[in-house]
Amino acid sequence: MSYTDLKQKIDTGEVVLLDGGIGTEILRHGYTWASHQLKNEPKLNLDIHKDYISAGAHVITTNTFQLSRRSFRNHFASDEHMALQGVANLTDRVGELVNDSVQLADEARKALGRDDVLIAASITTLEWCFRPDKTPDIEKIYDEYLAELTDYSDAGTDIFLFETFNSTPEAVVAIRAAREVGKPGWIALVPYKDGNLLGGESMEQVVDALGPEEPDVLLLNCAPPHHVTAGMEKLAPLWKSPLGVYAHVGKFNPPEWHFTNEYPPDKYLSECKHWHDLGATVIGGCCGTTPEHIALISNSLED
Numbered sequence: 001m002s003y004t005d006l007k008q009k010i011d012t013g014e015v016v017l018l019d020g021g022i023g024t025e026i027l028r029h030g031y032t033w034a035s036h037q038l039k040n041e042p043k044l045n046l047d048i049h050k051d052y053i054s055a056g057a058h059v060i061t062t063n064t065f066q067l068s069r070r071s072f073r074n075h076f077a078s079d080e081h082m083a084l085q086g087v088a089n090l091t092d093r094v095g096e097l098v099n100d101s102v103q104l105a106d107e108a109r110k111a112l113g114r115d116d117v118l119i120a121a122s123i124t125t126l127e128w129c130f131r132p133d134k135t136p137d138i139e140k141i142y143d144e145y146l147a148e149l150t151d152y153s154d155a156g157t158d159i160f161l162f163e164t165f166n167s168t169p170e171a172v173v174a175i176r177a178a179r180e181v182g183k184p185g186w187i188a189l190v191p192y193k194d195g196n197l198l199g200g201e202s203m204e205q206v207v208d209a210l211g212p213e214e215p216d217v218l219l220l221n222c223a224p225p226h227h228v229t230a231g232m233e234k235l236a237p238l239w240k241s242p243l244g245v246y247a248h249v250g251k252f253n254p255p256e257w258h259f260t261n262e263y264p265p266d267k268y269l270s271e272c273k274h275w276h277d278l279g280a281t282v283i284g285g286c287c288g289t290t291p292e293h294i295a296l297i298s299n300s301l302e303d
């Protein structure tokens with residue numbers, strides 16, 4: 001399927017399914033998610049993508065959350081310090097890992113003969129996604145986004161999924177960079193318990209800031225279901241274009257994830273039905289959700 005076909009599906013209000021958690025699936029299979037396991041366990045990455053395609057996902061995401069030049073460089077005081085540790089070329093590795101991640105997603109759809117499945121690049125904020133206070137100087141980050149997005153575009157990604165964004169100024173920069181690179185940018189924002197963004201902006205402010213940028217899909221993600229519901233209740237009446245949701249299940253327990261039984265697939269499905277009633281048509285799962293969650297949504301929501 002081309003993106004034009006998918007966009008038509010989205011614009012006519014059909015349900016479009018995303019995949020579920022990737023990092024947490026890696027963890028569930030007994031490996032740490034910290035390195036993404038792109039080099040050490042490529043087959044595990046491949047199998048997880050295949051599991052999500054078989055479960056019914058129309059769009060699968062690359063395993064690249066927080067994989068960026070900046071997140072690597074942030075381990076060091078300066079480029080000189082990084083060089084003195086003997087890893088002067090560390091940030092060059094990002095392009096290679098990004099390429100690996102897109103190839104693994106592509107290999108999964110080819111192996112299953114599913115060229116109708118599209119690949120979304122998972123890209124989060126430049127600094128830590130849950131720290132809106134760390135948002136870098138907005139005037140200085142456009143080129144950084146352009147460099148990141150070019151890697152994914154060169155590797156063959158179909159969509160940029162800007163996810164777990166905590167404020168609109170950085171989202172605006174990301175969408176504009178996506179437009180320059182020439183691929184659709186979807187924006188997924190983290191809601192908080194009060195239905196505002198984690199960074200404090202109200203949904204009115206979100207609509208004012210992002211409406212003129214015309215992202216093909218605006219989503220809420222990486223928050224517990226009741227925070228997503230609070231956000232959707234405020235956002236849906238204001239946003240006239242396609243909306244999406246993918247909540248997480250369990251708890252972020254640094255450095256990994258704590259799985260809980262609060263939202264087994266059937267209970268997550270009932271949340272999804274509620275979000276669908278509120279207006280969300282692009283639906284998937286964030287951290288802690290599994291192929292079983294996606295399969296049940298696929299079986300229940302698509303007809």
Ligand SMILES: [Zn+2]
Nearest residue numbers: 222248286287
């Ligand atoms: Zn998440």
